[in-house]
Amino acid sequence: MADFLLSPPLLLMLGSVVLAAAPRNVLPRTALRALLLALPVYSLWRFWGLDFGDYAQFELFGQTLTLVRIDPLSRIFVVIFHLAALIGSVYSFYVKDNFQPLVGVFYAGSALGVVLAGDLWTLFLFWEVAAVSSALLVWVRRSGRAAGAGLRYLGMQMVSGVLLLAGIVLLRHETGAAPGWAEFRNLTGFLEDGGLGFSNLAATLIFLAFGLKAAFPLLHSWLIDAYPESTPAGAVFLSAFTTKFAIYALARAFPGQSELIWIGALMTAFPIFFAVIENDLRRVLAYSMTNQLGFMVVGIGIGTELAINGAVAHAFADILFKGLLFMAMGAVLYRVGHVNGSDLGGLYKSMPITTGFCIIGAASISAFPLFSAFATKSLIMSAAVYKEYFWLWLVLLFASAGVFHHAGIKIPFFAFFHHDSGIRCKEAPRSMLVAMVLAAAASMGIGLLPLAEMWFGLANPFYELLPYQVHYEAYTTTHVITQSQLLFFSALAFATLMRTGLYPPELRSVNLDADWFYRRVGYRVWDGVATAFVALHRTGYAVAGRLATAALASAQRHLGPQGLLGRSWLTASMALWVAVLLAAYLLVFYWRLP
């Protein structure tokens, strides 16, 4: 029983429920917070003591399900999800209400359930719990826009869940067994030709279910739509889990799928165009998240040990630096009330510490030497080079220059520098700063560890945590120089565009994206269908009404008090008519008698 209750997913989920249910007079706020932080710490400590293998198995409807399967791929995700739960909780203590960290830790627990699931049924269960609990983190903003965005978000998550369920049921039907991960790839057999080919419907459905949560192109707009509508803390939690366990699921089920290479390449490239013209700086981060997920998807598509390592390492790093950037922008949102690039500027004067952390996050996502992505994204780039994917490599290089442009420069520049907007506010609250310290330190740590390994021969615990043992040197002369050249000249392009006035100004606006198809076209179609039905209903009602009125009037005319059949008659006239009738009988009988 302890195996179940103390497994990472259930420990975090049940723990947060118990804490939420505890009455305030029994458990004061500070004690609750201490216990809440202790949950991921204890869970990670306990997890660290376990060896690779299956735990907490149970029988359900004649199938053996596995709640916890630890292997090198799931292990690294378990570690980072615990860290993300911890950092997110600390960050969210800026509000007195503990709702957000409680939901956040619960959501983290469901994400742990996904990455630890030993079979697809268990995966599906946590897949859905994560969808619902994360929607709460959008709604917690309690604004009209958040309500709508949360509903659309939940809808799309449910689509993913339905696709997954359909895929699993089909797979179950085809194979007659509860598909575990190991069996999954053998059963579907789609890996033989190195491509999915979309010949196996079950595998295709599952592929799309994962792809939706990994923000594949055209399936991505729920992320752009919903995350920026959440609260500062909500967005930090949201940015960590759903997309990353989708990356895990793809890496688990579809490594080396050639389709993923081009899907991923598209994901790295197209969002950066949107990011350049987007005004809401947290929405810029959402676009940049799609872009970073693209790198991971490419890595999974390439499928070599180096590439998978790169995808997973980059997911780990992204949770930290993207979290850091969301935290910095969340601090601005909390202090200023909005994060519109058009109305910000000069905040480095009011929020110097936040500015510093934002720059660390920006340098990390841009893959500057000494920062995390330099030691993670480069694995994917190298894997592309080794497989001699020239055009892919060019696209990734362009996307690398582009990510520096929008996330590395645009975010810090328009929020904290640019022209002075005149906004004067307080520095971020202490809880936010502490969380940012943690994320910034971890981001720099990942970037510095390979250097420590090279210079001092220290072990690199981060690389050792990766699923495959691959030796990789991030800090070669060539890599440092070429990457710096790329980034500094990208910066020069930005500076030149700014000084020449060619750079498009930040404007209060929204830009149409794929969600337009269901928010506008879909809505219009729905509206049209609904209007048609209403019209049909009204016409039918009117016709029926008119018929009824006519029938009523006719009944009134004939049966009413003045009607022929309804009015009262004189006795004399009755006697007369009876006499007439009798006379008629007489005549008839007279003629009829033989």
Add this chain to the structure above:
Amino acid sequence: MAHHDHGKHGGKSYWLDRKGNVAKVFYALIAVDVLWLAADFFYKKKAEFEAWGGWADGGFGFYPVYGFVGAFLLVLAAKQMRRVLMRSEDYYERRGGSSST
């Protein structure tokens, strides 16, 4: 000047508030870029790809040119996208927009 009004914060005036200093940052960036470009003289790099006569990846100034041109065109292209994609801020909230708000 607007900059002058906002240039003080708690009686403090900031280095970046002076226009000339922003220019200094720009020139410093150019100087740094020249140094990074010059680095291509001092080390030999093996080209990983044969495409483009080996210039891609291995040639002189490939990364600087690619980074600059790529970022430059990215912004100009995105600017043009606005013509098609940009709508007013309340686009989805107006009548006929999203019903769920």
